[in-house]
Amino acid sequence: MTDPITGPQHTRHDTALLRGIYLPRSMDAGGSAMTTYGIPLLVLATTNSTALTGLAFALEWIPRLAAFAVAGAMVDRYGAARIFRLASAARAVIVMAVALVLTGLGSSGPGTVITVMLLAASTGVLTEFSYIAAETTGGVASREAGEHAHRVQSVLLGIDQVATLAGPALAGLLLQWAGPTAMLLVVAAFSLLAGVLSLRQRAKESVSVSEPVLQGLRIGWSTLRSLPALVWLVTGLALSNLTSGLLQAAAPVIVVQQLGHSTADVGLIWSAAAVASLLAVAVCRRAIDRWGLWLVGALSATIAASACLAVSFTHTYRAYLVLIALLMAGEGGMTVVLRTLRSHLVPESVFGSTLGLTVLLLLVPFPVAGILVAAAPTALLGHVITGCAVLQALGLGLTFTRLRTLPGLSTRPA
Structure with missing residues (x-):
């Protein structure tokens, strides 16, 4: 027999998770997967250079290593929701700006090379910040779920898996059939939606001072x-x-x-x-x-x-x-x-x-x-x-x- 009080409470809780946790995580994971696999493709398409493609891949990962520890400290200090919003908004602004710059510069030239390399480095850092903030928010939601914590984590893992499946294919298709600007605008849209939807988050985060x-x-x-x-x-x-x-x-x-x-x-x-x-x-x-x-x-x-x-x-x-x-x-x-x-x-x-x-x-x-x-x-x-x-x-x-x-x-x- 269904409890007439507990039932609606669970429904409201699931709805809050969908709006405040799952939807922002889905948008962020989609944008992250597209940038991780799409930017090396973008570099090759705009420069036709093997060396620059490899360098762009390195520039994506080197800042991530540097941001790995800093992002955790920032999340502990300022809260996961705030860092997630800022990182998502910054990525959306940077990617849209690059899309406009590439439209004006064309598909070749030193300006194009510098632009796509800066894009690789900046999105690598921001992706790490949004990922760690999203993981922290998911941890808060799991603790609030109590004995149903495994359900929250299973949904979050499923979101990441779907993004890993769809992100590379979507980035490649957009780049081939619609061009670099369209691919970047879709990444920016995912990032912007992640930041906007995260405003609904009601995570009760306890900001603590982490160890050095x-x-x-x-x-x-x-x-x-x-x-x-x-x-x-x-x-x-x-x-x-x-x-x-x-x-x-x-x-x-x-x-x-x-x-x-x-x-x-x-x-x-x-x-x-x-x-x-x-x-x-x-x-x-x-x-x-x-x-x-x-x-x-x-x-x-x-x-x-x-x-x-x-x-x-x-x-x-x-x-x-x-x-x-x-x-x-x-x-x-x-x-x-x-x-x-x-x-x-x-x-x-x-x-x-x-x-x-x-x-x-x-x-x-x-x-x-x-x-x-x-x-x-x-x-x-x-x-x-x-x-x-x-x-x-x-x-x-x-x-x-x-x-x-x-x-x-x-x-x-x-």
Whole structure:
């Protein structure tokens, strides 16, 4: 029998979550996914330069690393809702301004190059700020939901997954059929809607003074050093991220210039890869219960390394798409293993500091990958990918060989 009071209360609560949390998060996730995958495509379309495409990818990620710690401190000091609104509004203004500037400058010239590079750097910073603010707001909503917290988190995770699927494809299609201005205006519209909708947020945030960034990193480093299994797994995944980041940065050049396909086809690759990764995550969650962490992790590593080694030898778009999907599926499986191991081994009292450090270590390879693409001549890009793939295979092989003898991955989780 339905409680005549509780029922409407739950309905009002769900409606408030939809308006104040889910809709702003959806708009922000859509804009973030489009900028992450669309800006390297935009740079290639406007400059036709492999080096500048790789440099733009690096400029997207280097400021994110710098903003990672600052954004958290700003959210703690000023509140997630305020930072989310400011970051969304700033991104909308910057992207619209760039769209107008590119319309006036045309599709080439030094002014165009400088404009798109500044766009890459600024959106990288603002995306990190809005993401951390959105994660914090989601945490507040989860705590308010009490025993239904898992429902809130499942919806938020679903929003991010849908954005990862649709964002790259939408950016590629708009760039191909409507041009750079249209793509940027859609990104600006997503950002503007995120900022406007966030005005409805009623998050009851308690602003607290966080510990200094350097102190948190020191705590995380000392904890990580005391857990050899986690050290080896983070090292292996960092090497794997270098290769996957290299392929992500080089994808516009490989697909458009070498394989002769469109920007829309580049977006389709990463959407298909996201589907493969989601399927792998779903399968690995069950497989770990049955066969344990080590076997699932080793199998995922084998799939990822084999796909990367094969990429440099493929010369067709279809094979490239399949191999990238296999790579992301393998990395999805290893990510599940990492998160499971991290939750089992890291003490709760230092979990946040250790989490922050591991995320930072896993993100560092992405700007390095962009710099490699920028520095390598187009004719040698395949050799660079092969070299990184060999390094990845050796690193992952050594990692899981070592992990087999260490406590943590050798047994099934409870």
